Amino acid sequence: MGQSLQKFKDATKRLSKQTLGLAALGLIVAGLVGCQTRPTARSVQIQLSTWGSAQEVAVLKSLLRDFERSHPQIRVQLLHIPENYYQKLHILVAGDMAPDVIFTNSLSFPIYASQGIFRDLRPYLAPGAKNTGASDENSDRVSNGPSEALSEAQFYPQALKAFRWRLPNGQRILGALPRDISNVVIFYNRDLFRQAGLAEPRAGWTWEQFREIADRLTVDANNDGDPDQFGVSFYSTPPLFWLPFVWSAGGDLFSPDLRRFTLNQAKAVEGLRFYADLRHKWHVAPKKVESGGTSMSQLFLQQKVAMLVSGRWSVPVFREQAKFRWDVVPLPVGPSGQSRVGIDASGYAIAAKSQHPTESFALIRYLLSREAVRTVTESGLIVPARPDVATSAAFLSPHQAPAHGQAFLDVIPEGVPTHTPPRWNEVAEELGLALEPVWDGQQDPAMAMAAVKPKLDALLEVSP
Structure with missing residues (x-):
C-alpha cells in the first residue's frame, strides 16, 4: 500500500x-x-x-x-x-x-x-x-x-x-x-399528457413511441419556429443522463476489464446518435440557447418541458413546488430489447x-x-x-x-452497476470535451468517438 x-x-x-x-x-x-x-x-x-x-x-x-x-x-x-x-x-x-x-x-x-x-x-x-x-x-x-x-x-x-x-x-x-x-427514470407531467390527448406512458414503451410522444408534446404555440414547450429534457452532463441510451442500444462505455474505451462501437454510437437527435434532428429537446441558464428541473416545474430524465433526488422538490399532477415511468426500451440505466x-x-x-x-x-x-x-x-x-x-x-414509485425499483435488476477506472476524472474530462460538438449538433458521434478513442485507451491502460 x-x-x-x-x-x-x-x-x-x-x-x-x-x-x-x-x-x-x-x-x-x-x-x-x-x-x-x-x-x-x-x-x-x-x-x-x-x-x-x-x-x-x-x-x-x-x-x-x-x-x-x-x-x-x-x-x-x-x-x-x-x-x-x-x-x-x-x-x-x-x-x-x-x-x-x-x-x-x-x-x-x-x-x-x-x-x-x-x-x-x-x-x-x-x-x-x-x-x-x-x-x-x-x-x-x-x-x-x-x-x-x-x-x-x-x-x-x-x-x-x-x-x-x-x-x-x-x-x-x-x-x-x-x-x-441513484438511478434515473422519466418524470412526466400528467396534465400536459391529458391536454395533448395522450395516454400516460407505461413500462415497456419503445424508443420510437417515446420519440413520437415527445414530438406530440413539443408545442410552438405562436408558430415562430421556437417551441414554447418541449417534449423532453436534455442533459449533456453528467453521463448518467445519456448513458442509458447507450446501454439500451446494446453498447457500453468500457470493456468489462476497464482497459478499453468502447463508446466508438456501432451499438454505442447508435445510442449516442438517438440521444443527440432528440435535440438536433427532431427538436423535441431544448438546445443550449433555448434553455439559457434555466435548469431542466426548473423548466419541468414551469411546464416548459413535459418529460424529465431525473432521479429520486427530484421528488421532495416536486412534491413541494409542482402545481400540476406528475408521475414517473422507466426509460423506454431500446434496440437491445431492454431499458437499462446506471446503478450508482x-x-x-x-x-x-x-x-x-x-x-x-x-x-x-x-x-x-x-x-x-x-x-x-x-x-x-x-x-x-x-x-x-x-x-x-x-x-x-x-x-x-x-x-408509480415502484418504477425506481423495477429498473434495478437490469441496471448497470457503476464501474469506473481509477483515472475516471481524467477520462470524464476528455470524454466531455469530445462529446461537446456532438451535443451541439456539430459532429457525428461516430467521428467524435473514433477520434478520442486513442487518448482514452491510453488513460485506461495506465490506470493502476
Whole structure:
C-alpha cells in the first residue's frame, strides 16, 4: 500500500504545504462545530465525512445523537463538506488526515479503492443475517435497531457490486456498504399528457413511441419556429443522463476489464446518435440557447418541458413546488430489447489507516440499520439500497406522488452497476470535451468517438 499511497500523495503536489495545512485545518475546525457531544476520558472519538443538503444533514445529525446515546463510549465528529467534497477529501487523505468513516459514491470510489485507502469490510459482516428482499405486512413497525447485524444479503447486489474492487496485488475487497442507489427514470407531467390527448406512458414503451410522444408534446404555440414547450429534457452532463441510451442500444462505455474505451462501437454510437437527435434532428429537446441558464428541473416545474430524465433526488422538490399532477415511468426500451440505466451507489467506507475500525463499523452498522435507512428514506431523497426498506411504505409512499414509485425499483435488476477506472476524472474530462460538438449538433458521434478513442485507451491502460 505504501507505493500506492505515495502515488496518491504525489497527485496533490500542486497544492502547497501551506494550502494543505490551512484547508485541512479549516475542515477540522468546521467539523468540531458539528460534534454532537464532547468526548470523555474513556470515550473514543471518530470522524465521519459527508456531503449533503441542509435537510439531509439535519436527519444525519439526529441519527448521530441517537447513536451516541446508545454507544456512550463513542463520540462522532461530523465533517460536513457541502461543496468540492472529493477535492477536499483528497487533501485530507494526502495529508494523512483521512476521516475514520467516509461517505462515498461508486463513481469516485475506484480513485481511492485502487490506492488501498479503504478497508475491506467483509470481515465485519455477519455471514447469515436474514433478509427476504421484501417487506412483510409488519415491516414498517419492526425496528432492527442499533444491534442489527449486517450481511451482504441485506443489500441490492447491484449496489454492492459498485463497491467491489480488485487491488493490484490481486486481493478483492468490498470497500464500502451502500446506503442508497441513484438511478434515473422519466418524470412526466400528467396534465400536459391529458391536454395533448395522450395516454400516460407505461413500462415497456419503445424508443420510437417515446420519440413520437415527445414530438406530440413539443408545442410552438405562436408558430415562430421556437417551441414554447418541449417534449423532453436534455442533459449533456453528467453521463448518467445519456448513458442509458447507450446501454439500451446494446453498447457500453468500457470493456468489462476497464482497459478499453468502447463508446466508438456501432451499438454505442447508435445510442449516442438517438440521444443527440432528440435535440438536433427532431427538436423535441431544448438546445443550449433555448434553455439559457434555466435548469431542466426548473423548466419541468414551469411546464416548459413535459418529460424529465431525473432521479429520486427530484421528488421532495416536486412534491413541494409542482402545481400540476406528475408521475414517473422507466426509460423506454431500446434496440437491445431492454431499458437499462446506471446503478450508482452511495455508502460508507472505513479508512484503511483508521485507528478505530471497530468503533467505525459500529457507526456504519447503525447508520445502515433498517430503522436508520428508513428514517433517511422518509425524507424522499433516496432510493434505499436495502430491499426491505425499498419495498415498504417508507419509500413507496402510497399517498404521495409519484403514484408509480415502484418504477425506481423495477429498473434495478437490469441496471448497470457503476464501474469506473481509477483515472475516471481524467477520462470524464476528455470524454466531455469530445462529446461537446456532438451535443451541439456539430459532429457525428461516430467521428467524435473514433477520434478520442486513442487518448482514452491510453488513460485506461495506465490506470493502476
